[in-house]
Amino acid sequence: MSGEGKVVCVTGASGYIASWLVKLLLNRGYTVHATVRSLDDPKKTEHLLAFDGAKERLLLFEANLSVEGSFDSAVSGCVCVFHTASPVILTSVYEPKVTDPQKELLDPAVKGTLNVLKSVVKVKSVKRVILTSSMAAVMFTDRLAESAGGVVDETWFSDQVFCERLKIYYHLAKTLAEDAAVKFSKENGLDLVVINPGYVIGPLLQPTLNFTSEGFMNFIEKGKEVFPDRIYILVDVKDSVVAHILALEKPEANGRYCMVGYLIRAQEIMMILDKLYPDRGYSLRYKDNCVEAIPYSISTAKAESLGVEFTPFEVSLKDTIESLKEKKFMNP
Template sequence: MSDKVVCVTGASGAIGSWLVRLLLDRGYTVNATIQNLEDENETKHLEAMEEAKARLRLCEMDLLDYDSIAAAVKGCAGVFHLACPNIIGQVKDPEKEILEPAIRGTVHVLKAAKEAGVQRVVATSSISAIIPSPNWPADKIKGEDCWTDLEYCKQKGLYYPIAKTLAEKAGWEFAKETGYDVVMINPGTALGPLLPPRINSSMAVLVEVLKGSTETYEEFFMGMAHFKDIAMAHILAFENKNAAGRHLCVEAIRHWGDFVAKVAELYPEYNVAKLPKNTQPGLLRSNDAAKKLMDLGLEFTPIDQIIKDAVESLKSKGYV
């Protein structure tokens, strides 16, 4: 087994594609899992990357099919588990569409990785496993020790945070029972230049902001991070033996209103709505909330640059 062979699940997504690109840049050989090898929207942009011919292998994988996962992680020193159902729009059957693939998928990946002798798994959780947490003390900054309130989410029908929270908890449960080396990354709203042809949910939300949406995402927003920084967070968490536990990955803890005001300032030509200053009641702002990742050497892209990279990408692809 080479230390330089790794697997990335969910490789064709917005963050997954950046992760594959950075890993190839660093000399890794990558087993990249996608859902359908026949779908050019998943394959073409990955195959076009520098070094892809020499060091990229595409594998078809289904989170509920254990054998397909075992085949993808075989011979790898590390696994980056990003694949997760993220459905934009109405969910008809949350149990089947979101919860089962997220939770069982995480356990399947960890189990297959452990059986294959993989040294460490870095899994992507989310700030959705940290918020909504309405009972958190008002004078305390939310961080890695804060967990989403599942009862609250059930009452409100918020299935994505339930799925991300239960998937992460299942991952920690597995790590605890087996002593396996697992590290989690909890990214905020992911924005930046899109490498895949498809748009991700966070970038779709930015399109709405540019069109004047007045939605405040009170339950869901805590700050943002650049795609490249989120990908780099995964690599640093893999390469630093001391990395452990959860890692909040946001450039800063901000309110949605702060973000929207910044978009309006940078792009006055768009009809961006004016929102109240405090859109996330009870959320304390912080500039070094992601201190654990900063200590691993991550330098976050500043907010202005994240927004510019994201909007310019949306413009170049004709979304705005």
């Protein structure tokens, strides 16, 4: 096992991506320092403690993004820190779901990221930091509308003014947090690798329903749209986590990595659902077999050069639904 004898830290360990990250790191032999907001909340800790290897190689730490120095103990002795912790509140273009964007999203994302990195610079053993950012920090810019037929890749950056204009504060928070992390890392000599997943789907490990899974479930069950343009930018949670681990284990990993396995319209998702679950009436949710072309593409070249092999969409879709049903979030 490549992680034997190595200690790594995962912040926000009870989250959707982070729970899978802890599980797969333990599977690979790593000792994991996992931070949660409260050690007294069994919904944050019990599923982590149940993983294979947890008894021997998982240590839980309580840490708060808003408190400087809160992560000092967790990162001590680690060779790598995976910073996944960040508030997730997706906002509609038309109806923001936050009342105070600065307090609820922007400050926790930016100041929280810097607080983690301030803890990291105190620790000589840390060789690399891997930041979980988002495609929200990549492609929300006027450039997308101006680049019909263009290819979105790692050189793209979301525009602060664009995000503020559309009141998409989660996207703004991710953009500002990534920018702050890159600047801090350059100033302090940290080796930073950034993973930018799309909208994450796939099976859940944590006992609670996370925001992204809930949004996708609402679309599947009720036809509600998460994005008004009806285009879904998706990635399997396990593919995203594999990218994080490869970013640790491959010395040549650098910069940022767009992680999008599927660029797909809502109507096409319904057509696939109809094949997978023909008795659930998904055929009533689309009119014909003509799916409008998507006016841009997203490059997978850099992610694939890292060694990522994307899961087929039908597999991810079925895994998502079966997991939601198993955990009784969705009707059987």
